Amino acid sequence: MRVLILIDEKNFEQSVFSLSRERGEFRFIDFNKIKNFILEYLNNNLQYKNCNLTHIRTYLYTGEYTDNLIQKIEKSINQNPNEEKYLKELFTKSKKEQEKQKVFFKFAKSYFFFEIKSKPLQFSPSELKVFQKGVDVQLAVDLVDFTHKDIFDIAVVLSGDIDLLESVKTSKGMGKQIIIFGDSRVIAEEMKKYSDMFVDIGRFTKEELDKFTHIPEKNK
Numbered sequence: 001m002r003v004l005i006l007i008d009e010k011n012f013e014q015s016v017f018s019l020s021r022e023r024g025e026f027r028f029i030d031f032n033k034i035k036n037f038i039l040e041y042l043n044n045n046l047q048y049k050n051c052n053l054t055h056i057r058t059y060l061y062t063g064e065y066t067d068n069l070i071q072k073i074e075k076s077i078n079q080n081p082n083e084e085k086y087l088k089e090l091f092t093k094s095k096k097e098q099e100k101q102k103v104f105f106k107f108a109k110s111y112f113f114f115e116i117k118s119k120p121l122q123f124s125p126s127e128l129k130v131f132q133k134g135v136d137v138q139l140a141v142d143l144v145d146f147t148h149k150d151i152f153d154i155a156v157v158l159s160g161d162i163d164l165l166e167s168v169k170t171s172k173g174m175g176k177q178i179i180i181f182g183d184s185r186v187i188a189e190e191m192k193k194y195s196d197m198f199v200d201i202g203r204f205t206k207e208e209l210d211k212f213t214h215i216p217e218k219n220k
Helices: 009-022 031-043 067-079 081-108 135-148 162-173 189-194
Strands: 002-008 054-064 114-120 122-124 129-131 154-158 177-182 197-200
Touching: 002 009, 002 031, 002 135, 009 054, 009 135, 009 177, 031 054, 031 114, 031 154, 054 135, 067 081, 067 122, 081 114, 081 129, 114 135, 135 154, 135 162, 154 162, 162 177, 162 189, 177 189
Parallel strands: 002 054, 002 154, 054 114, 154 177, 177 197
Antiparallel strands: 122 129
């Protein structure tokens, strides 16, 4: 059976970070290890124990820190003198995140059967905040498109975003199997209801988390 993995980076990271904090840890996700972890997890499940599972590709959906975003934040500093301190901190943080993201994007090019689909992050001049727009929509559109093109049998979705519900229903209605990895405490009940299998990451053991995340040396 052909396995496709779709990851909403922000949604999945928030779930993992929340779980880590509750356990007094700080973990980074190793996206290059997720494929092997998921295939191993499914192979250990009775439903797929005797199935030949083949990974097709992993898609990572994320918001991108662009030069245009940085320029907008910088411009807003002069336009909002009362918020100068906050905006300067936001500017500095965004610059750092942009550099970190560039490094990750570069490394990710070496990952086999792994593709990043990014949307430019947006800045709201009225609310003075950076926000993500269109990432969940792109994932939903791709899930339906890949379903119509029949490129997979099983879609593993690492997100609990309710905005994906209709695409999940459509894909299931066309005979595809949908497995969702998410946090049971925050995911919408409808997402659990319409998935063929829901995997609660909140129940992962330390050994399971270690297979696709790591704790930085300085935090151990």
